[in-house]
Amino acid sequence: MSAAETLVATGNRAHSHGPGSPVPLQARSERPTSYDVADFAVPNGREEEWRFTPVKQLKALFDDAAGTETPKIDASGPEGVVFETVAADSLKVGKPQDRSAAVAWNHAGEAFAVRIPVEAELTEAVHVNVASLGARGFSHLIVEAGRHSRAIVIIDHTGAGELSSNVEVVVGDAAELRVVSIQQGDHESIHLGQHDALVGRDAKLHHVVVTLGGKVVRIGTNVRYAGPGGDAELLGVYFAEGGQHHENRLFVDHEATNCKSNVLYKGALAGDKARSVWIGDVLIRAAAEGTNTFELNRNLVLTDGARADSVPNLEIETGEIEGAGHASATGRFDDEQLFYLQARGIPEDAARRLVVSGFFNDIIGKIGVPEVTEHLHDVIEEKLARAAELSASAKAVVGQ
Amino acid sequence: MATLEIRDLHVSVDTENGPKEILRGVDLTIAGGQTHAIMGPNGSGKSTLAYSIAGHPKYNITSGTVTLDGEDVLDMAVDERARAGLFLAMQYPVEVPGVSVANFLRTAKTAIDGEAPKLRTWVKDVNKALSDLDMDPTFGQRNVNEGFSGGEKKRHEIVQLELLNPKIAILDETDSGLDIDALKIVSEGVNRFAGQGDKGVLLITHYTRILRYIKPDFVHVFVDGRVAEEGGPELAEELEANGYERFLKAGAK
Numbered sequence: 001m002s003a004a005e006t007l008v009a010t011g012n013r014a015h016s017h018g019p020g021s022p023v024p025l026q027a028r029s030e031r032p033t034s035y036d037v038a039d040f041a042v043p044n045g046r047e048e049e050w051r052f053t054p055v056k057q058l059k060a061l062f063d064d065a066a067g068t069e070t071p072k073i074d075a076s077g078p079e080g081v082v083f084e085t086v087a088a089d090s091l092k093v094g095k096p097q098d099r100s101a102a103v104a105w106n107h108a109g110e111a112f113a114v115r116i117p118v119e120a121e122l123t124e125a126v127h128v129n130v131a132s133l134g135a136r137g138f139s140h141l142i143v144e145a146g147r148h149s150r151a152i153v154i155i156d157h158t159g160a161g162e163l164s165s166n167v168e169v170v171v172g173d174a175a176e177l178r179v180v181s182i183q184q185g186d187h188e189s190i191h192l193g194q195h196d197a198l199v200g201r202d203a204k205l206h207h208v209v210v211t212l213g214g215k216v217v218r219i220g221t222n223v224r225y226a227g228p229g230g231d232a233e234l235l236g237v238y239f240a241e242g243g244q245h246h247e248n249r250l251f252v253d254h255e256a257t258n259c260k261s262n263v264l265y266k267g268a269l270a271g272d273k274a275r276s277v278w279i280g281d282v283l284i285r286a287a288a289e290g291t292n293t294f295e296l297n298r299n300l301v302l303t304d305g306a307r308a309d310s311v312p313n314l315e316i317e318t319g320e321i322e323g324a325g326h327a328s329a330t331g332r333f334d335d336e337q338l339f340y341l342q343a344r345g346i347p348e349d350a351a352r353r354l355v356v357s358g359f360f361n362d363i364i365g366k367i368g369v370p371e372v373t374e375h376l377h378d379v380i381e382e383k384l385a386r387a388a389e390l391s392a393s394a395k396a397v398v399g400q
Numbered sequence: 401m402a403t404l405e406i407r408d409l410h411v412s413v414d415t416e417n418g419p420k421e422i423l424r425g426v427d428l429t430i431a432g433g434q435t436h437a438i439m440g441p442n443g444s445g446k447s448t449l450a451y452s453i454a455g456h457p458k459y460n461i462t463s464g465t466v467t468l469d470g471e472d473v474l475d476m477a478v479d480e481r482a483r484a485g486l487f488l489a490m491q492y493p494v495e496v497p498g499v500s501v502a503n504f505l506r507t508a509k510t511a512i513d514g515e516a517p518k519l520r521t522w523v524k525d526v527n528k529a530l531s532d533l534d535m536d537p538t539f540g541q542r543n544v545n546e547g548f549s550g551g552e553k554k555r556h557e558i559v560q561l562e563l564l565n566p567k568i569a570i571l572d573e574t575d576s577g578l579d580i581d582a583l584k585i586v587s588e589g590v591n592r593f594a595g596q597g598d599k600g601v602l603l604i605t606h607y608t609r610i611l612r613y614i615k616p617d618f619v620h621v622f623v624d625g626r627v628a629e630e631g632g633p634e635l636a637e638e639l640e641a642n643g644y645e646r647f648l649k650a651g652a653k
């Protein structure tokens with residue numbers, strides 16, 4: 001990484017920092033959540049949870065009114081998986097933490113549920129496609145993995161409109177569930193999402209947020225533990241291009257004992273006004289003895305005019321923990337790496353691809369779903385090709 | 401046989417106070433089959449010469465020419481220079497996170513040869529090149545130079561030299577930071593390369609120690625951005641005995 005990189009790592013102690021005044025996470029956990037839209041004022045962009053977000057572009061999704069379309073949901077999966085529609089309030093693992101989530105909760109209608117039966121070990125991934133057709137719509141998904149089950153669920157968000165969604169995830173005791181949420185809407189699309197996961201006793205959740213497209217994409221992921229021994233691996237990959245805003249907000253609430261959380265989010269940015277925001281809040285409550293948590297966010301800024309904000313927050317209320325730390329680093333593309341590879345005969349565009357795929361290499365290895373990682377690889381290549389074209393044409397203009 | 405010709409090369413870098421000239425008219429001809437040593441004190445511009453030949457964007461060529469077999473090297477992109485047959489073993493090899501040595505070597509070899517190497521022989525070749533430099537085959541799975549010790553980085557440069565087998569190799573202080581065993585291993589690698597007969601070597605060094613293992617045909621003393629004196633191996637012996645003092649005085653007048 002280049003000299004512009006900043007690296008912050010803390011050990012086993014309470015710590016919080018970031019631009020502006022850090023907000024204590026205890027306050028964060030007391031931040032109002034509600035199923036009632038009226039409990040949230042329309043954001044003006046000055047609120048702590050909205051200050052990084054271009055709220056002006058989100059007006060339609062703050063409006064407490066029915067959608068102008070119903071997003072199309074298609075699902076398929078191996079034998080054993082159950083699909084059904086259920087009442088929105090049938091589970092209530094999630095509870096809206098902001099206005100757009102409350103609007104979605106009330107106007108999505110019934111929830112679409114994916115159930116993995118107790119002890120089922122699915123051999124293939126379950127696919128759920130949520131397609132926004134071009135208007136304003138809401139969706140509500142539930143993924144419930146029964147005790148001792150194993151499954152992969154891929155939720156693919158596509159389309160052209162404005163979508164606000166709630167996703168509730170329950171991982172039964174000793175189950176292992178991998179949920180991959182892909183956001184790859186068209187360039188003008190908008191997607192706000194709230195994911196709430198409840199990790200059972202000795203259960204393992206792998207939650208992956210892959211954001212590849214959309215003008216504004218903001219995903220909040222909240223994790224709680226229903227019992228001791230739970231393990232959550234929270235991964236995220238994003239690649240914002242010119243004019244795109246990709247935001248991820250995490251809140252891991254450790255209350256049960258001996259639970260683990262491991263957060264790794266990596267993003268690249270290329271193009272004028274490409275923007276990413278990452279907020280990683282981890283709270284270890286007094287009762288959560290034996291907790292082990294680490295969170296890391298890294299950003300690779302490929303061109304001028306792009307900006308990445310990264311705010312890790314860790315608050316620890318007990319000394320009886322195994323370990324806790326966080327790190328955040330944002331670096332510019334390192335031209336020395338490029339020179340080194342080119343000096344070995346590798347053409348510039350291939351060398352650039354190699355450096356960027358190297359940057360994403362560890363997280364791609366952890367995602368562990370080949371169809372997702374292959375797709376990710378292809379899309380990253382396309383984006384790099386576009387970035388190269390842009391910088392080539394910029395050079396041509398300068399050279400005239 | 402390949403010939404690298406450097407004529408009246410002037411190079412400057414951009415500083416806060418405007419451009420600063422570092423190379424002030426370098427003349428040097430390296431023909432295939434020859435080994436040249438460039439020796440000079442810290443800051444005399446040795447790395448600047450090496451990087452300028454390789455095409456590092458930090459260095460501005462203000463006048464002069466560099467040709468390889470008559471072709472204008474300065475007109476080529478960095479990767480084109482490498483494909484034309486130039487190789488620079490760097491004083492400070494760069495770490496490339498997330499890119500494995502195996503992937504890197506294969507990608508470089510494919511680029512240099514214009515076609516992918518034959519899989520079966522390639523794996524053997526890589527393992528042999530690694531073990532020749534006393535590096536474990538597991539280095540193939542590690543990320544390029546990441547976490548390598550100083551000596552391992554230098555040996556990895558020579559692994560690349562042997563696998564990519566260029567026409568002309570420029571070695572920038574490959575000897576620095578090596579213990580005596582590693583120095584011998586690295587020197588053997590360079591001698592294997594040079595021993596092919598038609599290869600040119602430009603060995604940049606601060607110390608005479610490596611010249612006990614690699615015999616130069618020509619020695620150039622580099623002071624203040626130009627060649628101050630040239631001679632045969634005996635010049636290195638004089639430097640061993642008397643240091644750079646005589647040349648520094650000459651340069652300062």
Ligand SMILES: Nc1ncnc2c1ncn2[C@@H]1O[C@H](COP(=O)(O)OP(=O)(O)OP(=O)(O)O)[C@@H](O)[C@H]1O
Nearest residue numbers: 413414415422441442443444445446447448449606
């Ligand atoms: N950006 C810069 N600004 C000012 N001076 C520079 C800059 N870059 C290089 N120089 C100077 O150029 C000179 C030559 O540097 P170079 O690295 O080529 O020397 P060298 O002979 O390789 O030294 P060493 O033996 O320490 O490796 C040095 O005095 C160095 O400080």
Ligand SMILES: [Mg+2]
Nearest residue numbers: 446447491573
């Ligand atoms: Mg040097």
